[in-house]
Amino acid sequence: MKTHYQVLIIGGGTAGIMVASQLKRKNSSLEIGLIEPSDKHYYQPAWTLVGANTYKFSDTVKPMASLIPKGVEWIKEFADVFKPESNTVVTKKSNEFTYDYLVVVPGLKIAPELVEGLPEAIDKGVVCSNYTDPNHTWETLKNFNGGTALFTQPTTPIKCGGAPQKIMYLADDYFRKKGVRKNTDIVFALPSGSIFGVKVIADTLMNVVDRKDINVRFFHKLVKVDADKKIAWYEIDKDLTAGGCVTIADGDVASLDRDIQYNYKDVKVTREGDRFGIHFDMMHLAPPQCAPDFIKNSPLAAETGWVSVNPKTTQHTKYLNIFSLGDVSNLPTSKTGAAIRKQVPVTVANILKMIEANAISSKEYNGYTSCPLVTGYGKMVLAEFDYEKNFEPDPKLKKFPMMINDSSKEHWRLWMLKKYGLPYLYWNKMMKGIEV
Known part of the structure; x- marks a missing residue:
């Protein structure tokens, strides 16, 4: 194994494989090492x-060896x-590796x-997370x-900010099919003051909330989970001195x-x-997320812990x-594969x-990033936006046969894009270094 590479890549996820594949396609002679x-x-x-039983977990995984491009040296270490x-x-x-x-x-x-x-509660009993164990x-x-x-989400940045509510909409559909929805209150507690950062998408999602009769609790910061008593404890991240109560118990x-x-x-x-402790009979959450310790503690990190670029x-x-x-x-x-698709080129x-x-x-x-927001079995909205939170559909995606004229509205064709089109695009194009 070499110890010096023209390009050294740390990470064999979406970004790492895409960068390696595109570099090799454009310059096959490059000496590339990938630490994963x-x-x-x-x-x-x-x-x-x-998590909603409409996709097999086994179909979401492939051997790393099958994805690392030919000619890229795999350094199987941390x-x-x-x-x-x-x-x-x-x-x-x-082991030390040097790079250009x-x-x-x-x-x-x-x-x-x-x-x-939360470490004691997650993925046990009635506390679940698609981020860690969708089964x-x-x-x-x-x-x-x-x-x-x-259903809840943390105050930290997370992978795909819309994911905590997607499973909620699917759960509502499933509960109705099972016949238990009439005996159910669905509560979505989130730390922000809006259900989504792009207004046209937020408007669509609030219509979904109305249709599905969901209680949304804004400015709720999750601070503790008591799995034994089935209570999720929140602090309210809003000034309450101006009046108005948080729960009906206050008035x-x-x-x-x-x-x-x-x-x-x-x-x-x-x-x-x-x-405020919300008592629950089941809880789905996105756990807090942060940069890995070896990144946070490195000279590459900004004050937030993420790499400063x-x-x-x-x-x-x-550097x-x-x-x-x-x-x-x-x-x-947003931290999504769709953002990476535009960042890699x-x-x-x-x-x-250079x-x-x-x-x-x-x-x-x-x-640019996008968030495929599933709003039920057979329904989806595609939120596409830029740094300024402008709704900005991607012309390349527009050519996909499953796309519709206004992807800010729910449509079954967008569901087909999510379930079939995007996985195909991922495995057969993005992972192979083809720009899409």
Whole structure:
């Protein structure tokens, strides 16, 4: 095994494989090393569908060896220490690898420890998460016979910000089919003041909430999960001194703070000081997420812990021969595979231009990402937007036979795109370095 590479890539997820594949397609003679300890590569966007029993988990995984491009050397180790001043990465086995150019794309870390009680609760009993065990999510939905179904998300950035509500809409459909919906209150507790950051999409989703009779609780910051008592504890991230109550226990319905409560349901809530404990009979959540420790503690990290890069070029703000994209970067956009699809060609063009002329290419990333928001079995909305949160459909996707004129509205053809079109695009185009 070599110890020096023209391009060294850390991470064999979506971004790592795409960068390696596109670089090899454009310059087959490049000496590329890829540091990745895992034997398996997962297509995680389908885990929402796995959790609703409409996609097989086994279809979301492939051997890592089958995806690493020919001519790219697989270093099956954990990256551990960065020494950017000497262009060196040290692995946990204390092996040192040097590079001309480094691409840092190890993905993010699922961090349930950031919420008290969550490590003990998650993926056990009635607490589930598509982010960690979608098969357990399905078991939880299947075993649910009514009561309070609580869906929630953390205050941290997460993979696909819309995912915590997608499974909620599918659960509503399933509960109706099973005949338990009439005995069920569905509550969606989230830390922000809006259900989605792009207004045209938020409007569509609030119509879905109305149709499905879901109680949305805004400004709810999850701080603790008590699995034994089945209580999720929240702090309200909004000034309450201006008046208006959080729950009906504080007064009558007319006095509820409408910025916090939408379509209020009188589910059991226990109050202790400034905390509100929502009692649940099942809970699905996106756990908190953060940069891996070896990134947070490195000279590459910004104060937030994510890799500090230029938002238009993906080039590191200090070390010009280092690039980062995808979930671990501090690019101010959603952390999705769709964002990576647009980030990779910019990164690749810049690396090739740096090799050729020690300069950055003219390609720039405008923050494009998309979030396929499943709103039920056979229904989906496709949120596409840029850094400014403008709704911006991708002309390339528009050519897909499953697309419709206005993807901000629910449609069965978009569901077909999610279930069949996007997995095909991922395995047969994106992973093979074909720009789409």
